[in-house]
Amino acid sequence: MKEVRLRHHHLLCTRTFGGYGYDKRFVANMEEVVSVLRSPDGLVIQLEVGCDDICSQCPNVVRGLCKDHESVVKKDCSVALFLGVPEEGALQAGPLLRAVEDRLRELDDFRSVCGECEWADLCNEWLRTKGKAPKKK
Numbered sequence: 533m534k535e536v537r538l539r540h541h542h543l544l545c546t547r548t549f550g551g552y553g554y555d556k557r558f559v560a561n562m563e564e565v566v567s568v569l570r571s572p573d574g575l576v577i578q579l580e581v582g583c584d585d586i587c588s589q590c591p592n593v594v595r596g597l598c599k600d601h602e603s604v605v606k607k608d609c610s611v612a613l614f615l616g617v618p619e620e621g622a623l624q625a626g627p628l629l630r631a632v633e634d635r636l637r638e639l640d641d642f643r644s645v646c647g648e649c650e651w652a653d654l655c656n657e658w659l660r661t662k663g664k665a666p667k668k669k
């Protein structure tokens with residue numbers, strides 16, 4: 533069985549991802565995770581409030597934790613509430629990703645769920661263009 537470990541807010545970031553990120557290694561890994569999520573059949577998403585398969589290639593990890601640990605934990609909990617999913621657990625990717633799509637249709641500002649985020653303007657642009665926001669060249 534294939535499995536991807538994701539913290540909750542990354543369920544949203546992987547949906548809006550347009551090629552931007554902290555560095556090349558991070559972006560390459562993000563592309564790989566997004567690609568895996570495009571084929572959800574037989575895929576399990578292990579939800580956790582902690583470093584995941586995206587954080588694993590991020591330059592902002594310090595001693596196994598995000599340098600903004602407290603604020604990203606709050607963000608994960610907020611997104612868990614928004615999506616109505618548990619803070620920990622293994623979920624089938626297909627239904628979970630469809631639930632993410634449904635909830636995103638009702639959203640008009642990512643800041644209301646994610647709080648302050650340096651990428652929020654790009655994500656809101658993605659919402660305004662119904663997922664067709666310009667990708668990074």
Ligand code: SF4
Nearest residue numbers: 544545646649651655
């Ligand atoms: S606003 Fe930030 S945390 Fe929220 S989905 Fe976009 S990039 Fe992710």
Ligand code: SF4
Nearest residue numbers: 587590592593598604
């Ligand atoms: S380590 Fe922090 S900044 Fe990096 S991907 Fe994980 S939550 Fe985001």
